[in-house]
Amino acid sequence: MNPLHLITQPLSDLGRAVLLPFKALFVVGLCFAINAMTTPGHWWVKWVALGMGIAVLVAWAKALRTLIVIGLLAAVGLWVHRRYGAEARARFDEWAQRTQPGRSQLLAVLRGVPGVAR
Helix, strand or coil: CCCCHHHHHHHHHHHHHHHHHHHHHHHHHHHHHHHHHHHHCCHHHHHHHHHHHHHHHHHHHHHHHHHHHHHHHHHHHHHHHHHHHHHHHHHHHHHHHHHCCHHHHHHHHHCCCCCCCC
16 A cells, blocks of 8 residues: 555545546547447437436535535644644743753763763
8 A cells, every 4th residue: 555645645645536527528529429430329428428427426425525625624724723823832942942952961972972971
């Protein structure tokens, strides 16, 4: 299984929802021409149109699902930002500044100076 499946599949679903109706029109049109030339009294092309119509509806449903998930993620992200935004960022920045070693401390550890905690 592709490890990037969770990233590439939604993009593929959106692309398929846009392109599949045009592919369906081409396939149904080509089958209609073939049907008209070979057996004009028996219109089997309706089954091709039905199948392609179902495929287009499924593609649109998958694209709608992707758009709903993206919308929900954006709404949750906006809620988290409004709820914890500036204060949480300030606390994180303060923590990161406090826990990151200074350049001199890092060089002392790398040189093996005694008395400097590793």
